Amino acid sequence: xxxxxxxxxxxxxxxxxxxxxxxxxxxxxxxxxxxxxxxxxxxxxxxxxxxxxxxxxxxxxxxxxxxxxxxxxxxxxxxxxxxxxxxxxxxxxxxxxxxxxxxxxxxxxxxxxxxxxxxxxxxxxxxxxxxxxxxxxxxxxxxxxxxxxxxxxxxxxxxxxxxxxxxxxxxxxxxxxxxxxxxxxx
Amino acid sequence: xxxxxxxxxxxxxxxxxxxxxxxxxxxxxxxxxxxxxxxxxxxxxxxxxxxxxxxxxxxxxxxxxxxxxxxxxxxxxxxxxxxxxxxxxxxxxxxxxxxxxxxxxxxxxxxxxxxxxxxxxxxxxxxxxxxxxxxxxxxxxxxxxxxxxxxxxxxxxxxxxxxxxxxxxxxxxxxxxxxxxxxxxxxxxxxxxxxxxxxxxxxxxxxxxxxxxxxxxxxxxxxx
Numbered sequence: 001x002x003x004x005x006x007x008x009x010x011x012x013x014x015x016x017x018x019x020x021x022x023x024x025x026x027x028x029x030x031x032x033x034x035x036x037x038x039x040x041x042x043x044x045x046x047x048x049x050x051x052x053x054x055x056x057x058x059x060x061x062x063x064x065x066x067x068x069x070x071x072x073x074x075x076x077x078x079x080x081x082x083x084x085x086x087x088x089x090x091x092x093x094x095x096x097x098x099x100x101x102x103x104x105x106x107x108x109x110x111x112x113x114x115x116x117x118x119x120x121x122x123x124x125x126x127x128x129x130x131x132x133x134x135x136x137x138x139x140x141x142x143x144x145x146x147x148x149x150x151x152x153x154x155x156x157x158x159x160x161x162x163x164x165x166x167x168x169x170x171x172x173x174x175x176x177x178x179x180x181x182x183x184x185x186x
Numbered sequence: 187x188x189x190x191x192x193x194x195x196x197x198x199x200x201x202x203x204x205x206x207x208x209x210x211x212x213x214x215x216x217x218x219x220x221x222x223x224x225x226x227x228x229x230x231x232x233x234x235x236x237x238x239x240x241x242x243x244x245x246x247x248x249x250x251x252x253x254x255x256x257x258x259x260x261x262x263x264x265x266x267x268x269x270x271x272x273x274x275x276x277x278x279x280x281x282x283x284x285x286x287x288x289x290x291x292x293x294x295x296x297x298x299x300x301x302x303x304x305x306x307x308x309x310x311x312x313x314x315x316x317x318x319x320x321x322x323x324x325x326x327x328x329x330x331x332x333x334x335x336x337x338x339x340x341x342x343x344x345x346x347x348x349x350x351x352x353x354x355x356x357x358x359x360x361x362x363x364x365x366x367x368x369x370x371x372x373x374x375x376x377x378x379x380x381x382x383x384x385x386x387x388x389x390x391x392x393x394x395x396x397x398x399x400x401x402x403x404x405x406x407x408x409x410x
Contacts, residue, residue, distance in 0.1 A: 047259060048199045055391040058404040075407035082391035088312040090262045090305075093272050097265030107402065108388040110297070110381040118297040118381070125309055143312065150305040154261040 003032040004077040004128065006070070008094045010041040011085035015135050015165070019083055022167040023133065026174055035073055037066075039094045042116045047100035054108040060122060067101045075105060079129040079179040086136045105186060117154070122184035127157060129182045130175035131174065158162060158184040188224040190358050193249040197230040197256040199266040206294050211255040213344065214292065217351040218253075223358060230270040239270075243277040251288040251358045252319070254310055257330060258295035262306050271313050284318035286365035290354055291324040292347075296384075298377050300370040302326035305369050320363040325350050329373035329383060332375040337376045346371050 005023060020036075044135060045063045052062035061067055074080050082099075085092045091099060105127070109175040113119055134147055144162055145152055151158045159177040177185050194214050198207035211227055219225040226245060235243045246252055256267045263271070278284060291310040293303035307324025307408035324342065332340050350369045357363055358370065364387045373380075 042269070044265070046199045046269070047264065048201065049205070049257065049259070049264075050200075051391070053390060054402065056395055058392070058397075058402050059406040072407045087268065087272055088275075088309050088316060090268070090309045092351070093265050093269035096259075096263065096268050100259045100265050103260065105407075109385045112381070117302075118299060123403070124408070146305060146312065147307050149308075150262055153305065154302065 001030070001032050001177070002077040002079075003034050004073050004080045005034065005036040005083065006064065006074075006080065006095070006098060007036070007038045007083040008085055008092050008131065009038045009070065010094050011092055012038070012182065013085075013137060015137060015163075016083060016085070018165065018167075019133065019170070020165045022163075022170055023081060023083070023174065026171045027165075027179075030179070032177070032179070035077070037070055039098060044094065044097040045103065046047070046084075046097055047103070053104035059104050061104050067098070070098060071104060072101070074128055075124060077128045078130060078181050079147045081174075082132045084132050084134045084147075085133070086134050086139060086143050086147060089143040090150060103164050104113050113156075119186065122186050125184055126181045127177055127184065129159070129177065130155075130157050131159045131177050131179070132159065133163050133170070133174075139164065147179050157182045188310065189222045190219055190224070191248065191251045192223060192225045192248050192253065192358060192361070194218075194225060194227045195230055195246070195270070196227055197270060199231055199253055199264050199265075199322045200257075202229065206330045207255045207257050207292075209334055210292050210294060210327070210347070213347065214253055214255065214351055217348050218355050218358070219344060219357075226249060230267060234270060236264065240277070243274050246274060246287070247278060247281060247285065249285075249287055250361075251290070251354070251360050251363075253290045253292060253354070256293040256306075257292055258303050258306055258404045261302065263309055275313070275316055278317040287319040288313075288322055288358060289314040289319045290322045292327070293324060294330035294333060296330045296378055297381055298328045298358065298372065298375075300326040300372050302328070304368060311326040313383040321365060322354065322357060322363045323366040324368045325371065326368050327371045329375060329380060332380070339373045343371050344371045
């Protein structure tokens with residue numbers, strides 16, 4: 001079993017270091033092979049909405065930086081764990097750039113899901129389970145609700161956990177998230 | 187005499203001239219500007235690229251109103267838009283005094299349903315509060331893939347957009363900023379036809395690039 005941890009070096013606070021250590025300890029105890037990537041500030045180029053990853057080099061971003069390796073490692077993992085610093089109730093700029101440039105892993109077409117919402121289908125039959133662990137020094141209920149809504153209202157493969165310093169609680173929730181390959185429901 | 191100053195932040199990461207958000211920002215500028223309202227459009231992408239953020243941030247901090255216009259990327263703000271706002275947040279935190287700027291958002295997405303943009307509007311609301319500003323409401327636009335087309339259903343939607351901008355202009359002139367529910371604007375076009383046209387366009391696009399339809403389904407990271 002492989003797990004990939006993605007974090008934001010711009011928000012490498014004590015809280016992140018504690019969270020990172022707790023996640024790695026939990027995964028190691030469960031026998032996961034762990035790969036970790038900590039993004040440096042503005043390391044990734046911004047997604048510019050060119051759709052080159054769909055119509056020029058399908059499945060790969062046309063911009064050359066570390067994102068190609070991030071996507072490759074991610075798609076070959078059973079679970080991807082995002083350690084997310086909340087800014088204005090959403091992903092920080094670094095983490096959001098990584099998420100924007102995840103779209104090579106979906107197809108351009110529109111599908112209508114059973115609940116009537118529109119989505120793009122998965123490129124791969126199996127996808128890593130996506131777990132987003134939110135942290136911050138002064139998380140507010142409003143920010144947490146907003147982030148949960150942003151994820152739960154639109155994603156079918158995206159578990160949100162909130163880390164406020166309790167490692168045991170985190171471990172239980174992380175294992176309950178089911179860190180195995182998900183299907184093609186995104 | 188100009189009495190109110192508005193900054194429109196065109197915050198699409200796309201190159202100039204290619205983005206629906208740029209067109210929506212231009213319409214906003216043209217609609218809001220009159221003898222008492224001065225409007226300045228700031229392009230976030232260019233500002234970040236040219237490192238002229240301090241000058242742009244000063245203009246935003248001094249404005250009576252800020253309208254943030256951007257596309258939805260993976261159900262929230264694009265990374266580039268977040269970078270701009272994050273940096274503005276750092277700038278605003280150092281200001282000795284902060285004007286209670288009225289903030290509004292205009293969000294467009296490629297999916298037909300404007301409601302998908304709701305959480306992105308809420309993020310702008312959180313941003314506004316974090317920088318000591320006030321938040322009015324979001325204008326949420328679905329069917330963004332059609333916004334640059336001059337066809338009747340789009341033109342009707344644009345007229346409603348202009349009406350909503352008129353409401354924003356009235357608030358700016360009155361010096362108010364009333365928190366309100368989002369305004370959802372959809373292009374009245376058959377949804378199934380919109381999705382069908384979208385799906386056809388990808389096939390045409392890759393063929394124009396010298397590829398084949400089956401190439402669209404490539405799996406370069408497929409485990410071996």
